[in-house]
Amino acid sequence: MNLKNKRISDEDFFKEREEVLVGWPTGKEVDLQEAVDYLKKVPVEKNFAKVLENAKNAGITLAQPRAGVPLIDKHIELLNHLSKEGGADLLPSTIDAYSRLNRYAECQVGIDESIKAGRAMMNGFPAVNHGVKGCREVYESVDKPLQARHGTPDSRLLAEIIHAGGWTSNEGGGISYNVPYAKDVSIEKSLSDWMYCDRLVGFYAEQGIIINREPFGPLTGTLVPPSMAIVTGIIEALLAAEQGVKSITVGFGQCGNLVQDVAAIRALEELTEEYLKEYGYDDVVVTTVFHQWMGGFPEDEAKAFGVISFGSATAALAGATKVIVKTPHEAIGIPTKEANASGIKATKMVLNMLEGQRLPSSKALEAEIEMIKAETKCIMDKTFELGNGDLIVGTVKGFETGVIDIPFAPSKYNAGKIMPARDNNGAVRYFMTGNVPFTKDILDFNKAKLEERAKFEKREISFQMTIDDIFAVGKGKLIGRP
Amino acid sequence: MNLKNKRISDEDFFKEREEVLVGWPTGKEVDLQEAVDYLKKVPVEKNFAKVLENAKNAGITLAQPRAGVPLIDKHIELLNHLSKEGGADLLPSTIDAYSRLNRYAECQVGIDESIKAGRAMMNGFPAVNHGVKGCREVYESVDKPLQARHGTPDSRLLAEIIHAGGWTSNEGGGISYNVPYAKDVSIEKSLSDWMYCDRLVGFYAEQGIIINREPFGPLTGTLVPPSMAIVTGIIEALLAAEQGVKSITVGFGQCGNLVQDVAAIRALEELTEEYLKEYGYDDVVVTTVFHQWMGGFPEDEAKAFGVISFGSATAALAGATKVIVKTPHEAIGIPTKEANASGIKATKMVLNMLEGQRLPSSKALEAEIEMIKAETKCIMDKTFELGNGDLIVGTVKGFETGVIDIPFAPSKYNAGKIMPARDNNGAVRYFMTGNVPFTKDILDFNKAKLEERAKFEKREISFQMTIDDIFAVGKGKLIGRP
Amino acid sequence: MEKKKIVLGVIGSDCHAVGNKILDYSLTDAGFKVVNIGVLSPQEDFINAALETSAEAIFVSSLYGHGEIDCKGLREKCDEAGLNNILLYVGGNIVVGKQEWKDVEKRFLDMGFDRVYPPGTSAEKGISDLREDLGKRG
Amino acid sequence: MEKKKIVLGVIGSDCHAVGNKILDYSLTDAGFKVVNIGVLSPQEDFINAALETSAEAIFVSSLYGHGEIDCKGLREKCDEAGLNNILLYVGGNIVVGKQEWKDVEKRFLDMGFDRVYPPGTSAEKGISDLREDLGKRG
Numbered sequence A, B: 001m002n003l004k005n006k007r008i009s010d011e012d013f014f015k016e017r018e019e020v021l022v023g024w025p026t027g028k029e030v031d032l033q034e035a036v037d038y039l040k041k042v043p044v045e046k047n048f049a050k051v052l053e054n055a056k057n058a059g060i061t062l063a064q065p066r067a068g069v070p071l072i073d074k075h076i077e078l079l080n081h082l083s084k085e086g087g088a089d090l091l092p093s094t095i096d097a098y099s100r101l102n103r104y105a106e107c108q109v110g111i112d113e114s115i116k117a118g119r120a121m122m123n124g125f126p127a128v129n130h131g132v133k134g135c136r137e138v139y140e141s142v143d144k145p146l147q148a149r150h151g152t153p154d155s156r157l158l159a160e161i162i163h164a165g166g167w168t169s170n171e172g173g174g175i176s177y178n179v180p181y182a183k184d185v186s187i188e189k190s191l192s193d194w195m196y197c198d199r200l201v202g203f204y205a206e207q208g209i210i211i212n213r214e215p216f217g218p219l220t221g222t223l224v225p226p227s228m229a230i231v232t233g234i235i236e237a238l239l240a241a242e243q244g245v246k247s248i249t250v251g252f253g254q255c256g257n258l259v260q261d262v263a264a265i266r267a268l269e270e271l272t273e274e275y276l277k278e279y280g281y282d283d284v285v286v287t288t289v290f291h292q293w294m295g296g297f298p299e300d301e302a303k304a305f306g307v308i309s310f311g312s313a314t315a316a317l318a319g320a321t322k323v324i325v326k327t328p329h330e331a332i333g334i335p336t337k338e339a340n341a342s343g344i345k346a347t348k349m350v351l352n353m354l355e356g357q358r359l360p361s362s363k364a365l366e367a368e369i370e371m372i373k374a375e376t377k378c379i380m381d382k383t384f385e386l387g388n389g390d391l392i393v394g395t396v397k398g399f400e401t402g403v404i405d406i407p408f409a410p411s412k413y414n415a416g417k418i419m420p421a422r423d424n425n426g427a428v429r430y431f432m433t434g435n436v437p438f439t440k441d442i443l444d445f446n447k448a449k450l451e452e453r454a455k456f457e458k459r460e461i462s463f464q465m466t467i468d469d470i471f472a473v474g475k476g477k478l479i480g481r482p
Numbered sequence C, D: 001m002e003k004k005k006i007v008l009g010v011i012g013s014d015c016h017a018v019g020n021k022i023l024d025y026s027l028t029d030a031g032f033k034v035v036n037i038g039v040l041s042p043q044e045d046f047i048n049a050a051l052e053t054s055a056e057a058i059f060v061s062s063l064y065g066h067g068e069i070d071c072k073g074l075r076e077k078c079d080e081a082g083l084n085n086i087l088l089y090v091g092g093n094i095v096v097g098k099q100e101w102k103d104v105e106k107r108f109l110d111m112g113f114d115r116v117y118p119p120g121t122s123a124e125k126g127i128s129d130l131r132e133d134l135g136k137r138g
């Protein structure tokens, strides 16, 4: 393979750019120099990177919802509701699923049908179709920083349009927006496309405009063991830094065991900073995001509030820079703006009550942090080795060989050989380790933890445990006991 | 004073009993021997003491709502809704405020007006007016153990009627159901009346029937420092044990700092067991109850869910045997049965997710436990000293001298000289210590903690801080910052 | 100028003491002379205190849900006692449960209260209304 | 007896893979031969798979909210392809947002689906309905 982890040259970038912008007519609206001027006028309180950095320094946790509807005026109404009524600190624009596959013509159908039906027929905001103009209209109508949240393997045109539109953050990455979201996209292709997105942000940084980038930590949202999620975060952070990104938010989706979750956020932050330093990226600001439970939710709204609030408490106790908020409608469908605001309100109440409080350092917490770090290091070392020191090559080979392996992912480029299950305290462990290159100590530890549970439940460790765990939270428990 | 902490003799008890039972016509319905036979048929799963003991052994936290309406059929409907739809593990019957003052004639007006108006005109279930028959009707129509929850300085007749009615737990105590609830009742009088209630439970115990008793830990629910609450719990536990009570649940109302709250529950449980052992009560089963935030609530229901869920998480992490559940209507009024059930559902979701998880032992937690124990010991020692070894005498004198002092209590027998405020992490500390006999170390510690906050907020430690703290949770924060 | 006198108390069998202490503090701070009869106060205590001190207004709190029963007839008793036109304010959680505020307010206005406050009203709101109402009377 | 064949997949641009894997496991476990075309599957893939394998039923999942657009015309295309009377089931989170279930069900029944499932339906429910419907056909 040709792809290497190296800053894209200006020549290559601008050549690629020409192809990208013709992907849809709105591409013509992007004029980089004009965009730089526009972005220079973004005030501090509407710059995603700055708001995150300030929160990190102040030691507080910000709340951000997910939200997006197809039509611009409705989308503005929605975001303002979430900001003013809900009290969101950061605003999203969730992009619809057609855009995520670059099917902009289908988006147009969705927009038209939504206008006709008088209700949203799409699950997000088709930013590319609305163009720079539409994105700026949204940006100018809200009072908080804006970020695109999606799941797009090839988000190059989207990135061009949203950033020129005044949106100062883009979620995603070559692994995290491919493997959980796509079936047929090669890792090499998505890494390459996200290199472009990162380079664009790097370009802006060179013009003095800091735009935030956020790898999608939860991946499939389904029992992803912390170390595997952290590996993808570190890799995407390193790749982004190489392209000149200066503000990176690494993320993790709640697993449900408080100590493990806090340990994961701590390990994620520390390791990302260490790796960035080790590879010579000294001026990157690293912040963290904790996602409230990303798996199947209970249908009952009161129970959903319980899940939401527990996630908020964990985020605060972990000291995450921000928390992504779920809603009481999660199990059923895209929330109304009221339901969405109520999720934010419950979240902020808990964050406010826990402001400044942290899970105290303890032997149990330290041990969990060490275990997560040790697991992560095994995978990272092997990945670098597979790439002969090149992280892109290593990552592609890592997936090929199953050294990196995301449970329940739809991608055919993912080995799908590891299988997670909860231990007797609800922490997520590796039940089948596939080709993940763990030391014997780590393998033994995972096994012992699961055997403890098996013994307690008087059954064998088996795939049935995993299935039971997948349904457990939806049914009102953390652990899927028989 | 004549009152001493000594088991009431049978003679005195039965003499007093005659006076008690004529307090209202329904007193005639109580026939102790018949009641013993009735209670012997209570199955394990409907015996409050047994269900608590089993939960303690299993290490799980049970959820109990508050609830009570004036009419029997509506009350039964309510309790069944909370049990079946809400998933409550233990059932309450909250007694109305007229009954609490023994104004049974006014209760009758309330019952009649409620029938006339077609809606509840009273804030609880008037158990004395409904008599043994009414209480049994309730008991027989539900599937979980029943407890009376009230705030009655003189609950003797109530105790007679509910226990004969099959209710196997009574909340309250000579301090905790006087000082926060009454203005003019002397401590001596309420201690004496609660001696009777405890003796009644002791009498049943001698017949082989274990009834649970629960001191009301939260007191005024308003910034009560942990050690002061724990002192009242220990005293009431010791007094109850002297009368032969064998199952005691000591309680504590959430303050909001996670580490302090967990420390409080741990200290409460350990100290109560130690004191009971020290004074020779070896066969008492001690369990704990954690009350979700007892102060002013936010009006917004989503925020209320946040408060409720955070309290549930604390209860679980502390390993409390049960948690008393608030509702999303708390700030406004007595909840509908639906709102009440939704509070339980949010609570149980969090308890289930945290089942088996505990706040790990840490230096911070141990230090907080030690501080609470040291403060408690100062007050307990002085109380015994004031009473020349007699706890009843000591308690009465303790209140007279302000050695025991409950903030914001309406009772004129309470000194009202201490004033609490939150420190910079939200833990409740003594800001004015009145006559509470703390060592210099403890005084310095409390002061230093509050000065940390004062410095952070750039203002003096003052009553304004306390006021700001009182309103803070209602306004969506824990600490009342300027 | 002499301080205006306000009778303050929590009516009926109601023991909620915290709001009462805060109102006392805030009214005093705002320059009123507060006659605080405290919690668990029958109607008679309010009236006697108002008579004894020639108060301009009575602040009734009811938190525990029995407000409707407890407040009934207070205006009439005030009139009988010769407390003509004394300002009667009521606040707290004055009815049982979450009810439509418009209806609740009307029921209490009909009972003869001059001002009726929903849950969570700040002391400041009561004080500014009081200043306005007293101002009108001169 | 030969195993009955069921085509299983997630329609449209939908990547939700977990339910699909569970359904595959449960249907297989229940004795069916599952032809799983996976996530992100266009209508054509369902039809081709059913034609190739002579399947008895098609299990369509749609989770992400575009179910209504994605499912439109599937029955007609089945008919055109000669898959007469093939059982069409659909489940998941098939519309955008929380809507009245009765209306949603009707819209999908009108589109020609034989069974329409609300969010959170267990695999077992689908399997027992399938047994019943196949039973009727003999």
Ligand code: B12
Pocket: A066, A094, A096, A097, A100, A123, A150, A151, A180, A181, A218, A219, A220, A221, A222, A294, A295, A296, A297, A298, A329, A330, A331, A332, A333, A334, A335, A408, A409, A410, A470, D013, D014, D015, D016, D017, D018, D019, D020, D022, D023, D059, D060, D061, D062, D063, D064, D065, D066, D089, D090, D091, D092, D093, D094, D095, D096, D097, D098, D117, D118, D119, D120, D121, D122, D123, D125, D126, D127
């Ligand atoms: C995990 C998850 C994800 C993961 C998916 C990872 C993966 N590749 O699988 C990630 C994070 C990637 C994700 C992405 C998105 N998601 Co999503 N996701 C969920 C979530 C939380 C759980 C889904 C799940 O795995 N459940 C567990 C499995 C076992 O259950 P199941 O899928 O429901 O299937 C069961 C039953 O429904 C039934 N069933 C399913 N199909 C059929 C068919 C038949 C015939 C029968 C009988 C039964 C049946 O059987 C299964 C076994 O019991 C749900 C909400 C929830 N349920 O709590 C949202 C949800 C499905 N997602 C949603 C959305 C909108 C998205 C996104 C578009 C946007 C976003 N929020 O980022 C993208 C999708 C992009 C795309 N192209 O598809 C919405 C859909 C909204 C709607 N319909 O109105 C939901 C409902 C959340 C919400 N309330 O907003 N998601």
Ligand code: B12
Pocket: B066, B094, B096, B097, B100, B123, B150, B151, B180, B181, B219, B220, B221, B222, B294, B295, B296, B297, B298, B329, B330, B331, B332, B333, B334, B335, B408, B409, B410, B470, C013, C014, C015, C016, C017, C018, C019, C020, C022, C023, C059, C060, C061, C062, C063, C064, C065, C066, C089, C090, C091, C092, C093, C094, C095, C096, C097, C098, C117, C118, C119, C120, C121, C122, C123, C125, C126, C127
């Ligand atoms: C703390 C508390 C208690 C403590 C009280 C300790 C004490 N002695 O003070 C304890 C635990 C003992 C208690 C007991 C009971 N309580 Co209680 N309690 C509360 C709680 C949580 C907070 C009250 C409080 O202190 N707020 C802080 C103060 C500063 O605010 P405030 O009192 O509302 O006063 C402010 C304003 O309302 C306003 N205001 C008040 N009066 C007036 C008057 C005027 C003229 C004006 C202008 C303004 C004004 O000014 C104040 C300052 O801003 C409330 C619910 C809530 N608000 O969240 C329930 C609540 C008041 N209690 C309630 C009930 C039912 C009871 C009990 C009957 C039963 C029970 N649950 O155990 C017993 C009462 C027994 C009795 N005889 O009175 C109900 C009342 C229900 C209703 N009206 O429908 C409430 C609303 C809870 C609920 N939703 O069920 N309670």
